[in-house]
Structures are given as C-alpha cells and as structure tokens.
Amino acid sequence: MKNFKTILLLILVTSLLNRCTDHVDYEAIEGYQITSEIYFQQEADYDAALVGTYDVLQWLFFNIQLGAIASDLTLAGGESATDYIGIQQIDDMTHYPENNVLRQIWQFLYEGVNRANYMQQNKANIDFEGKEAMYGEVYFLRAYYYFELVKFFGDVPLFTEARLTAGDAGTLVRAPKEEVYAQIELDLQNAIASLPNSQSQEGRVNKYTAYSLLGKVLLYQDKFSESAEAFDNVIGIYSLVDDYGDQFLRFGENGSESVFEIQYSNQSNWYDWGCAHCSEGNYAIIMNGPRGWSGPEYAQGWSFNVPTAEFYNSFHPDDLRRDATILDIESFASATGATYSEGYDHTGYFNNKYIPRAGESGGQTELNYLTNFRIIRYSDVLLMAAEAYNRSGINDNLALNFLNQVRVRAFDDNEFELNNLSGSDLTQAIWEERKFELALEGHRFFDLVRTGLASSTIQGFIEGKHEVFPLPQQEIDISGLTQNPGY
Secondary structure, three states: OOOOOOHHHHHHOOOOOOOHHHOOOOOOHHHHHHHHHHOOOOHHHHHHHHHHHHHHHHHOHHHHHHHHHOOOOEEEEOOOOOOOHHHHHHHHOOOOOOOHHHHHHHHHHHHHHHHHHHHHHOOOOOOOOOHHHHHHHHHHHHHHHHHHHHHHHOOEOOOOOOOOOHHHOOOOOOEOHHHHHHHHHHHHHHHHHHOOOOOOOOOOOOHHHHHHHHHHHHHHOOOHHHHHHHHHOOOOOOOOOOOHHHHHOHHHOOOOOEEEEEOOOOOOOOOOHHHHHHOOOOOHHHHOOOEEEEOOOEOOOOOEEEEOHHHHHHOOOOOOHHHHHEEEHHHHHHHHOOEEEOOOOOOOEEEOOOOOEOOOOOOOHHHOOOOOEEEEEHHHHHHHHHHHHHHHOOOHHHHHHHHHHHHHHHHOOHHHOOOOOOHHHHHHHHHHHHHHHOOOOOOHHHHHHHOOOHHHHOOOOOOOOOOOOOOOHHHHHHHOOOOOOOO
16 A cells, blocks of 8 residues: 555545555545445444544554654664654754654545544444444544644644545645644543443453543643543553553553553464555554664564663662663673664663564564553553642642652652652652653653643754644645644
C-alpha cells in the first residue's frame, strides 16, 4: 500500500477498515457509494469496522517516541545525525513543516478519525444487541485521536458526521482547539454513558478508561475541579502492582494497573517495508535496542531514544524505578559478557521499558515485537488526580495521599512519604514525581508544555512556537490550512 499524502487522499482509501491490507487506492466517489450500499448490513460488518478503528492505535508508535525525544529525557540516537532526520530535527528543536515523522502522525490520526466517522455515518443502518456499547468504544477512540491531534498541532480540522470525500477538497479549516476539546469531552461523555464497566477482551476500553481520558483532557485545559470529579470515578477501581518493573515485562501486560494499553502481536508473517505499520507488531521496539547486541535477555536494535546521563543520575539511588526504566548498558555488558556497538548520541543508557527482548518477535523480526504500549496506568491516574485536587484547591491532603501511594511503591519504603506539603510546593512535587514515574512512556514533553516548564527545561525550545508542532506542508499546499506561528 502506498504512503498516503494528505487527509483527503488518506480518507478516501478506507475500504473495509479492518486491515491495512484491505485498503485500495481509488479516486472515484462512485466506489464510496457502492461500499456504503453493501457494507454495514450485518453485525459482523460493524465488528470488523470497530477492529479497524482500533487498528490505527498500533500505528502511533512515533507519538510515544517523540514524547520522550522532544523532551529533556532522551536524545534521538540512531546510526548517524541523518538517521530518521525528522526525529533528529525534533530532538534539536529545529523541525519545520517538511517533516516526514510529523506528516505520518497527522495522517494516521486522521485515518483513525475517519474510520470512527465512517461508523458514525452508518450507525442507523441496522440494530443489534450491544450496538450502543460498541459505539461507546467508537466515541472513545475518536476522542483519543482528536486529543492526540490537539496535543501535537493545536487548532486542527474538526469533522464528526461522516468521512470526507474528494468533494471536500479545499474546504477544510482549522477549528480552534477549544472547539475540538469540546467535541472530545462530548465524545467521552457519550462513551461513558454506554460503555460497560469491564470488557471480556483485553485491549477494549471500558467506562473507567473513558473516565480516565476525560480527566486527563480536562486537566490539559486547566479545568481542575471537573478533572478531579472525573478521576473520582476511577480511584480504587485499579491497583498498583507490587513490583514497578514487572508491568513492563510480557507477563505484566494488561495487569491490575493497566487502564489503557495498545495491544500488539508477534504472529504476523506479512510485512512490507513501505508500510511498516501494517503488521500487528510494535515497530518502535526495534528502534530502542542496542546496536550489534550479542548477549542475554535483550535483542539488537537501532539505538534510538537513548536516555541521557543527566536523567539517569537524577534518580534517587534508592528509587527502584531507575533500573526498571533505564538500562545501564555498560554495567550490564560488564556483568554478563555481552557486546554491542555504539550508535550516534551514545549515552550508555537505553529505554528499558520498551527495549527489544529476546524471543518476543516473529515473522519479520524488526516489525513484529509484541510489546504493548501502556497509554494510561493507574499510577498516572493517581498523579493526575493529585494534581487536579491540588490545583483546584479542593483537597491537598487527598492529593498528597495519592502522590504518596506512588512514592511508597517506587521506593518500597514508607520513609519516602512526603509530609506537610501543600499549595505550589505540592504541585511541584507532583510534577517531579511524574518525571520519574512515567518516564519514557510518551508524557514528558506534553507535561512540560502544559505546565509552562518547557522553555526553561528543553534546550532549544522557543516559547510561543514549540508548544505545538508544525502542520505538514502538504496540508498547507493542498488544503490551504494556516500554519502554526513560527513555522
């Protein structure tokens, strides 16, 4: 399947929606009309379309990577200064509208929106048991895709009633992010109203997943009281795992702390380097591994997304999260006799949460790692709820309690509880805890932006410009959209 070029081209090629290999490139609206007449006529069609709407989640590996690389925690790495130039530029804060990585993020997120809209467009075709609950998942997914778009790009085109057609060319405009947020909130409220409390199939979202995302969306808008109210519905539903590091291993996936995970598989033998996202595996994992690796436990990779020495050394020496988060490659190699080769920006450290491990891929090895992305964990919910309670002024004692639940697990020692904190001091402590608890999971850059700390923390960050990324130049040229300031 060829690479998609713009929203309008991308959204026209969605056919049966359920697999990347089901897409065909065509231009005539007639094909769209035929598809509408023959599809969504039985429950199985809706099931397949829902799978297809989830499927786009697997393509969003760069969203996670850039949350660390654009921040102060990691460097781009890779083989050389020109390896994945789009990533290198973002690491250096020299990115501009001609950036292949940002273009891919934009295209994939709008593919997700378009698949959800296609289901919305055909919702009334037939009735069947469980349809409203199914559409709760659709609304959640559309909310998630739009939330990612707002985080990356700010004001973005907003459409919800149907997928776009060729006739919409040149009509797109950027909606103010406040309008997009309002739609996200509406979708999540609709999801909450119809989703079940639990799902029998791993990876499918439930009511509490939607409450958690709603709380996060409200927090990003500084709606602290409303955010705290949303999180109230989640507190106590999940629990922290005893061993912090276990949840990032294969046996720890979808555990008691998992609120929302993107599911991956290593079972696909099909691959196409022109469509790296088309397998069921996690392509990002190979990017995080050491080059030329020969040794136990791990597998070789491409040495991207390497943590800095400053970040490694900023952990308290008794913090159990440090070694679960960061692999000290030199110490590990010395202890095991393993060998490796150094890549560009070599720091001696690797992302131990999302690193290739031996035996966890299949088919085309680089494309089929089965490691799930942990998108929302319960510790994240606790820290977001703590921030919401603190910054709203509702209850600093409860906020401190939530914070200390995370800290006690991190050190396995009650002596590391924080006491007598309130107000802005407590806010700063919560933000600092997020740095260590959620490191390398895609949150850091956006946390720094939303809290106003990015310009003082990220080297090269220009205030008033780098809070959002540039819209892809092709969207400017073809759709006539306005560009973000400074680009």
